[in-house]
Amino acid sequence: MRRFAIPVAACLLATALSVPALAQDKPVELRFGHWVPPTHPMHVAAESWAESIRKASNGTINIRIFPAQQLGKAFDHYNMARDGIADIAHVNPGYEPGRFPIIGASELPFLFANSKQGSAALDAWYRKYADREMKDVKYCLTFAHDPATFHTVNKKVVVPGDVKGMKIRPANATIARFVSLLGGTNVQASAPEARDVLEKGVAEGITFPWGSVVLFGIDKVTKYHLDSQFYVTEQTWVMNKAKYESLSPSQRKVMDEHCTPEWAETIATPWATMESAGRDKIKAQPGKEVYPITAEQLAEWRKAAGPLKAEWEANVRKAGHDPDAIFRDLQDELKKRDALY
Incomplete structure (x- = not known):
């Protein structure tokens, strides 16, 4: 019987090594704060996003959602993520004038034709610049509501x-x-x-x-x-940087795979559908x-x-960036995804 001891041990070791790293990860609960009511389609989309993350992490990442300003006022959500009051927060950067000049380009009137493909374009564009003005959080994604x-x-x-x-x-x-x-x-x-x-x-x-x-x-x-x-308003999801960095490499990979232009469009789509239907309801x-x-x-x-565009350019230039290149990049992304007004 002794001659089988080594092969059996080796086999057990190989089996252990073949178990996905996610199965060994420590379970974590993330608090996600936003400010719309639970009846809002963005909340429903957030629930689907959280469930996808739970499944992709083999149940090791559970996201508990706090809607309707339960963790703090709508204006405070960026700081809540920065300070760890929320692990993930839904932020409207436009609520804080002057703080995020680059992403302000998305607020300029007569730019977005729609918010479905437009959200994918917006996220693909802004993730290249987010570290310049949102460096004290972990950027996840950005999308927009339908033109208003x-x-x-x-x-x-x-x-x-x-x-x-x-x-x-x-x-x-x-x-x-x-x-x-x-x-x-x-x-x-x-x-x-x-x-x-x-x-x-x-x-x-x-x-x-x-x-x-x-x-x-x-x-x-x-x-x-x-x-x-007339315009759209950008909506950004950010994470507390320390909380993100405390996740295992495999858990961070799951989060990264859920912070993409494709997910931005997926999250924006039910909201866009709801907003579009509202016009006929009001009529x-x-x-x-x-x-x-x-x-x-x-x-x-x-x-x-x-004059709004000229002022935006001045603000971005004052912050040390090239507004012409940044705006051209946004237009190119919108045009590429058939979302330019």
Whole structure:
């Protein structure tokens, strides 16, 4: 019997070595904080993403999702990931004017034709630049909501001059600047707080995507809806850097494989579908005015938005980067994926 001892031991050793590294990884739970309600399609997409990660890691990475600002205010989510309050956070970079100048290019009006292929293009573009302005977190991915527009309470906005004197809740820093250029006043409020400021008369209008107008109840307090594609708002998922680095190599590989342009498009798609459907829902409601603009009026809007790009270029140049190359790179990615406006 002794002559079989060595082969059996060798066989057992070989079997042990052949077990995937993931099976030996220490289980970890990651806290994922975001600020939309659990009924939002982004939340559902996040759940699918988390489940895919769980399966790919052989159950060693479990992600617990905290929706609806449970871990902190929408404006704070980048800092929450940086400081470890959340291990993963959903960030709207446009909520913090001046902090992330490069990604602000995605907020410029009349750039994105859609947010499905557009999100894949956005992520493929920005992941080349993320380390320049998000170096204190681990960048995962970026996507965008469907192109959005103006929704107002008592006054139609048809041409840029109509914004003068109005109080508008803007979507992001770039649109806030646009409102200011047009002579309006900005009312800062996160998406979950938007209906309240409109209902109380603190704001007279909002820039928002169509489906979210319905989801957040904003259709209950607005009457006029400008039927034109103006802008998108970028949404970024980031990780706490120390938490990412504490994962095993195989677990980090799983996370990296779920932080890609393909996943950005997958996550954006159900949200885009919801937003697009919102337009018809609003049109079907009694007392609503959903109105188009003419080609001449669109040209007027484009001209009015011109200074925004010049200001973006100045901000990026001030931060030490080449805005011409960066913007050309974004346009090329959008065009390559058939998502350029």
